[in-house]
Amino acid sequence: MKMDAPAKTKSEETKLLLLKAATTAFAYDGFHGTSLKKIAREAGVNQALISYHFGNKEGLYLAVFETIVGQIQTQVGPRVQALQATLGIHPSSANNCNPDPDSLKQALFSIADAMLELLCGDAGHEWALLITREQVSPTEAFEILYSGFMGKMLGLVSQVMQMLKPGLSEEEAKMFAILFMGQIIVFRVSRTAVLRHMGWQGYGEGELALVEQQLHQSICSWLAE
Amino acid sequence: MKMDAPAKTKSEETKLLLLKAATTAFAYDGFHGTSLKKIAREAGVNQALISYHFGNKEGLYLAVFETIVGQIQTQVGPRVQALQATLGIHPSSANNCNPDPDSLKQALFSIADAMLELLCGDAGHEWALLITREQVSPTEAFEILYSGFMGKMLGLVSQVMQMLKPGLSEEEAKMFAILFMGQIIVFRVSRTAVLRHMGWQGYGEGELALVEQQLHQSICSWLAE
DNA sequence: GTCTATAGCCCGATAGAC
DNA sequence: GTCTATCGGGCTATAGAC
Numbered sequence: 480m481k482m483d484a485p486a487k488t489k490s491e492e493t494k495l496l497l498l499k500a501a502t503t504a505f506a507y508d509g510f511h512g513t514s515l516k517k518i519a520r521e522a523g524v525n526q527a528l529i530s531y532h533f534g535n536k537e538g539l540y541l542a543v544f545e546t547i548v549g550q551i552q553t554q555v556g557p558r559v560q561a562l563q564a565t566l567g568i569h570p571s572s573a574n575n576c577n578p579d580p581d582s583l584k585q586a587l588f589s590i591a592d593a594m595l596e597l598l599c600g601d602a603g604h605e606w607a608l609l610i611t612r613e614q615v616s617p618t619e620a621f622e623i624l625y626s627g628f629m630g631k632m633l634g635l636v637s638q639v640m641q642m643l644k645p646g647l648s649e650e651e652a653k654m655f656a657i658l659f660m661g662q663i664i665v666f667r668v669s670r671t672a673v674l675r676h677m678g679w680q681g682y683g684e685g686e687l688a689l690v691e692q693q694l695h696q697s698i699c700s701w702l703a704e
Numbered sequence: 705m706k707m708d709a710p711a712k713t714k715s716e717e718t719k720l721l722l723l724k725a726a727t728t729a730f731a732y733d734g735f736h737g738t739s740l741k742k743i744a745r746e747a748g749v750n751q752a753l754i755s756y757h758f759g760n761k762e763g764l765y766l767a768v769f770e771t772i773v774g775q776i777q778t779q780v781g782p783r784v785q786a787l788q789a790t791l792g793i794h795p796s797s798a799n800n801c802n803p804d805p806d807s808l809k810q811a812l813f814s815i816a817d818a819m820l821e822l823l824c825g826d827a828g829h830e831w832a833l834l835i836t837r838e839q840v841s842p843t844e845a846f847e848i849l850y851s852g853f854m855g856k857m858l859g860l861v862s863q864v865m866q867m868l869k870p871g872l873s874e875e876e877a878k879m880f881a882i883l884f885m886g887q888i889i890v891f892r893v894s895r896t897a898v899l900r901h902m903g904w905q906g907y908g909e910g911e912l913a914l915v916e917q918q919l920h921q922s923i924c925s926w927l928a929e
Numbered sequence: 930g931t932c933t934a935t936a937g938c939c940c941g942a943t944a945g946a947c
Numbered sequence: 948g949t950c951t952a953t954c955g956g957g958c959t960a961t962a963g964a965c
Contacts, residue, residue: 490930509841511736522772525932530960532930581715608840615836616734617896625897630948633901657898658887665886666894671852673843673882676858677875688813691880715948750950755942758949766945 502543506605509612510540537619541590544613544620544696547606548627555593555628559635560604561587566639583643584702590636591663591694598667599682599690607667614668633660655701662697664692707917714881719757727768731771731830733865734837735765752789759881769838769845774833776840780853784860789862808868809927816888816919823892824907832892839893858885870925880926887922891915 500522504513516535519526533539565587566578598607613621635639641647649653664680666673673679679686714793719871725747730739744751758764763778791803791811823832838846861881866872872880898904904911 493930507784509734509736511734516958525930527933527961528931528957536959541737610841611893612737614894614897615833615840618789621896625900629897630900633897644766651918653902654915657890657894658918658922660894661886661888661890662883663886664890664893665882667837668889669839669882669885671837671846672854673859674857675850676862677878678880689875690879690957693876693883696929697883697926700929701922704921718948740942741940750948751941752943752951753949761941 483653490532491537493524493528496524497529497532498540498543500524500607501539502546502609504614505540505543506608510536510618515539541619541620541623543609544632544647547571547609548623551597551606551628555597558589558593559631562589563635566642580643583639584698587636587643587659588640588695590632591659591698592691594660594663594688595666595691595694598664599670599687611664613669626664633657636660659698662694710758715757716825718749718753719750722754722757722764723768725749725835726764726769727830730765730768731833731837735761735843740764762907765843766845766848768834769848770832773848776822776831776853780822783814783818784856787814791867803867807874808864808921811864812868812884812923813920814860815857816884816923817886817916819885820855820891820912820916820919823897824912836889836892838859857880861885884923887919 492652497518501513502517504521515529517525518539519529529536529539533542541610579704584687595700597603598610610624633653633656636659637649637652640655640659641649644652670682674681682690718862725743726738741751742913743764744754754761754764759765790807819835822828823835829917833920835849838849858878858881861884862874862877865880865884866874866877869877895907899906902911
């Protein structure tokens with residue numbers, strides 16, 4: 480919720496240490512593959528404190544996702560709002576529903592780039608693993624992710640698509656948003672297969688730039704049609 | 705390997721029962737979330753027989769994937785070869801590298817439809833879960849999947865793309881194959897998010913038809929460009 | 930708030946009778 | 948080939964001292 484400073488009380492520091500260790504462990508080994516003993520060990524904190532602070536294993540797991548969503552919202556939330564403002568979607572404007580098509584396209588580009596970086600960049604590596612896992616095998620934590628940012632993202636892309644191609648039905652626009660996301664998340668979800676197929680060692684700057692270029696081209700194809 | 709009939713010896717029947725139960729259990733709960741005790745119980749087979757027939761838990765897990773790849777190969781293998789023949793990719797033909805562009809496009813359509821049905825249809829539900837899990841968190845079993853059919857599939861799509869758009873570099877063609885796959889697998893990987901976003905209850909015939917239509921349209925956009 | 934210690938359970942693997 | 952029985956170990960959760 481409000482955890483930017485390294486923490487003040489000792490209790491909060493313990494929580495942060497546990498959350499950090501739990502994020503790493505759950506990301507790499509999944510919920511079932513992770514033991515509380517290991518998390519406590521890696522955090523340098525006594526195991527019994529997990530129950531004390533988070534109730535049980537599931538409570539800790541959910542807390543990890545709440546932290547992630549909170550940080551994503553503080554990071555990309557402002558950008559999304561700025562985007563909505565640029566596009567004239569903000570509620571205060573009457574119905575200025577005809578922004579510059581080119582800036583709309585640029586908006587799609589920047590959303591794609593941001594998603595790709597989040598999912599495939601070094602910074603959000605563990606987040607990406609956790610998010611992907613919840614996509615594939617949803618638990619209670621999926622609700623946190625979807626209502627926190629995924630649903631909003633899909634809705635935004637759908638809206639932009641419908642503005643760019645007014646002929647689209649709402650259903651078609653929503654479907655396009657999903658295809659849009661699919662082209663991005665495949666690079667995380669099928670990471671191993673992608674690297675093998677492309678003959679890459681990993682996603683370096685060069686590779687990501689190439690992917691972004693291809694994504695932009697694909698988006699242009701849709702819009703040109 | 706060669707298991708079509710309900711089995712002959714009692715030993716093979718036991719193996720089949722265990723493989724069937726293991727497929728279901730691993731699909732829904734993952735490797736770590738599944739216990740051998742549960743598999744034996746659901747198979748109606750004594751637990752100790754797992755060690756006897758498959759060595760250990762991992763051996764059983766890998767055997768599940770070998771079975772899946774075997775069945776996929778017998779199912780779609782002939783279709784792929786027919787496709788390659790139609791496209792003139794078969795080695796016996798010299799270099800008849802200019803088949804009808806329209807039949808190439810139809811080939812892409814049918815690959816997309818087959819993949820979508822495999823991943824989202826009722827028939828391959830458990831397979832889809834297992835495959836997706838291995839994509840996201842690869843283990844030794846990933847090798848079986850990739851060398852068994854995923855790599856071939858990606859290679860085939862890349863080839864077709866390059867034939868349809870000769871201007872593409874090999875790298876671009878490979879990337880297109882990945883975007884192609886991404887648009888399909890998103891419907892499995894992000895199933896929960898997709899259903900919520902679209903307001904669907906599940907993937908019925910109507911929904912799948914709609915998805916296929918949209919996929920075809922997306923492919924057409926790429927090719928038209 | 931933090932710790933130690935442990936209860937209670939389920940797991941995977943194996944030994945040995947049949 | 949199939950079974951019962953069990954071992955050793957790791958797990959989550961909790962009780963209770965400090």
